[in-house]
Amino acid sequence: MRRGALLLLLVCAVALARAAAVVTDGLLPNGNFEEGPPKSELVNGTVVSRGDAIPQWETSGLVEYIESGHKQGDMLLVVPQGAHAVRLGNEASIRQRLSVSPGAYYAITFSAARTCAQAERLNVSVSPEWGVLPMQTIYGSNGWDSYAWAFKAKLPAVTLLIHNPGVEEDPACGPLIDGVAIRALYPPALVRGSGNLLKNGGFEEGPYFLPNASWGVLVPPNIEDDHSPLPAWMIVSSKAVKYVDAAHFAVPQGARAVELVGGRESALVQEVRTVPGWAYRLAFAVGDAADGCAGAMVAEAYAARATVKVPYESRGVGGYKRAVLDFTAIANRTRVVFQSTFYHMKPDGTLCGPLIDDASLVGLRKKPAAGAGGRRRLLKFL
Structure with a gap:
């Protein structure tokens, strides 16, 4: 019985390890999508045919695996981090299971770019919380912006989901996603002896900056994020x-x-x-x-x-x-x-x-x- 119980515990531990990546500050596992699916899993060279084809990620709906320099009509798609990104078509999503500390606060950072749609938005959620990030305003000169979104972990294992709720006539006309990262947030306390009543007055506590992303990170208004990425x-x-x-x-x-x-x-x-x-x-x-x-x-x-x-x-x-x-x-x-x-x-x-x-x-x-x-x-x- 003891040997059987031990074996069962080991099997459960392995299953949990596979189901939820232990997060550390920085890119999520394959957060820059440089590990791609086998070419046999791509339809017409870009469309991901299976939900588990991209390592570390689960996909649903029309998801494309894009290489930097890919052409769509007269549009040249550029990838800011590395050589690959994903594109989310209408009602498409990507998700990754994460192991976190219940009660702790985290900030997600990711880069996104509009392609051919004019009024795109993204739903970002870590169940049971969610937010909507509109993408009508472009702040970056190369068409890419990095966004931060914060959440409070309710469970030891959570699922991060980025979803395109778009209803474009061209179902593939969705945003590009790249460079998905996470950072644990430590609610700042007043500095004893300083007399400063403001917390985080120097803004040193905040979301993760993606490597080589020279355009900063956009922090959305709190109507779109229940927890501020700037503590x-x-x-x-x-x-x-x-x-x-x-x-x-x-x-x-x-x-x-x-x-x-x-x-x-x-x-x-x-x-x-x-x-x-x-x-x-x-x-x-x-x-x-x-x-x-x-x-x-x-x-x-x-x-x-x-x-x-x-x-x-x-x-x-x-x-x-x-x-x-x-x-x-x-x-x-x-x-x-x-x-x-x-x-x-x-x-x-x-x-x-x-x-x-x-x-x-x-x-x-x-x-x-x-x-x-x-x-x-x-x-x-x-």
Whole structure:
């Protein structure tokens, strides 16, 4: 009996290992699709004929295995990571089983590109959570964008699914998917002794950056993602913000920052505990990401009844300046908001905007000497 029970446990362990890949920060197993199906499993050279033909992935519906440089009519399909990607036709999906820690938070990063459809979107889910990522707005100059989507693990084994709900006349006219990665998120705590009431004020905690992806990662608004890929921060309104890294962009402090690419249609928000009647000081850096986004920028910050507009003349080659907003709290919780006043566009037609980094909020414990009710506006450049 003991030998039989041991054998049964071993069989179950092997089955679970095959069913769910143990995730570590980085690309998922075959996350860049460089391991392809046998040519015998491809119909007409691209269409995957079996649901388990692509190693580590399960597919359903019309899924194509695309090689970089593949031609579709007058369109040349380019793959950003390696030489291969998949294309999801109408109602097609890819899925992978993952082994995770229940209760932990994770961010999925993947790259996607429109092909011939004009109003594409993707459903991303880790059961029982799901989100919808619209792809009408193209932020990357080469047609590809990287997206982040976060979830809280409810079970030790979950299934990541990326699904195209499209209803195009051409059933193969769907988005390309490449470079699927994951990163465990660690909810940031207040740094003791710093006095900073903002969590993750330097934006160092966030989603994974794909190797050689020089266009950053789009973080969608929270209406499309129940859990923010930027811990402690919410993206409010209808457009995404761009998460950038020091390896490919100019970052004022540390290794990561946020570029406000949605104008007034997106806002970066964090809610902080405050004491009504106390004075507080919000300090932050405003700059440009050295991504060719040039022109007269204005970043806005709001807290309680106070607001400040920070002008920044960008040459598109990097640089920043610091700003301070003093305010008096009027409630037990105060929303700190960052927003771009204007829309900006690079010469290649892609959206861009001012950079926000190194944000801190400290209590002064007494009301400002001038003004009343927190209405005084103060801007200092340090």
